[in-house]
Amino acid sequence: MNLRSIFLALFFTSLSVVHAEDEKAHPVVSFRIYLWPGENPPGVQTVPTPDSNAASNKEEDGIDFMDPYEPPLIEYCPTGEGETVQIKAEAQRISPLYEYSSSDPLTFFQEVSTSNNSFSRKTLGKIGLPPNQKQSLLIFYPKSESTGYDIFPVDSSQRGIPAGKSRVYNLTTTPVACLFNQQSIRLEPGESELAELGPNQDFSVTIRIGAPNEEGKWRERYAQRLRIPPEASILTLIYRKSGNRNAYRVTALEIPEE
Known part of the structure; x- marks a missing residue:
């Protein structure tokens, strides 16, 4: 898949x-x-x-x-x-x-x-x-x-992605574990969950992605520090680069205000 x-x-x-x-x-x-x-x-x-x-x-x-x-x-x-x-x-x-x-x-x-x-x-x-x-x-x-x-x-409404939060989606074909700042999230393929962006004085979010290897052992696959306004509504998409099943990446989209 x-x-x-x-x-x-x-x-x-x-x-x-x-x-x-x-x-x-x-x-x-x-x-x-x-x-x-x-x-x-x-x-x-x-x-x-x-x-x-x-x-x-x-x-x-x-x-x-x-x-x-x-x-x-x-x-x-x-x-x-x-x-x-x-x-x-x-x-x-x-x-x-x-x-x-x-x-x-x-x-x-x-x-x-x-x-x-x-x-x-x-x-x-x-x-x-x-x-x-x-x-x-x-x-x-x-x-x-x-x-x-x-x-x-x-x-992408305020109900779906409230201000000060990010909805994190797993767009891969494997389960992933995500450390969103200090919040731990476990997502099956296609699942999503809301995460806190952090205190108002923080303008960055650290995301770490873990996934199982061929033997079923979990390994950290990717880490990224994103500069994000703490009051924003963010859609975070976890995906894998085409042609490389081990290349996990993250895209963060700031949803414009309604």
Whole structure:
């Protein structure tokens, strides 16, 4: 089982079915997206940036440059139909806040031109947002063999990640032990737990990750000191680098205030 499988498992276990008494009343839910580091999925259109335009001009002058990163074009309909809105997606940054009000799953797509000068929508991914979840952070994990993304939803509201705390997720396929400052946490694959960021005068958090080896013996695998505002709401993701099952890493995302 790889990281993509973990995202899929978390996605399916996170879905909940809520029946509203009035089917015509669709509560408004808010979301942001975060693009998981890596290349864009094959066949996904990108949005040119000033850096990419500058590099193109220099290539015309005979100067070779590495291809600059261009974020994927991601669009959606705020009400499930009609108006199309483009998501401002940037690599390894949390997007602005968007709203959605429909009983249908939230669908992300790209509008592509066809041969008869019309447009069709190419689906990039779908996610069912629980209407009782006030705000979600949607992690877009690129599919390596097909166009689109697996989408993993996290409750990023103050209820899900209160100020002064971090929600720590285990996105690996093995159990991990995490020492978050002085708090000891044990997480099975896909599990999460809240941890205290520490006293207000502290602006850093030390994270140590342990995991069993092939013989089942626990070993420390990774340690990192993060500079984090003590009053912030932090999402901490424990994962393994692609292609190296022993390379455990940590990503900490500060959730913007509501």
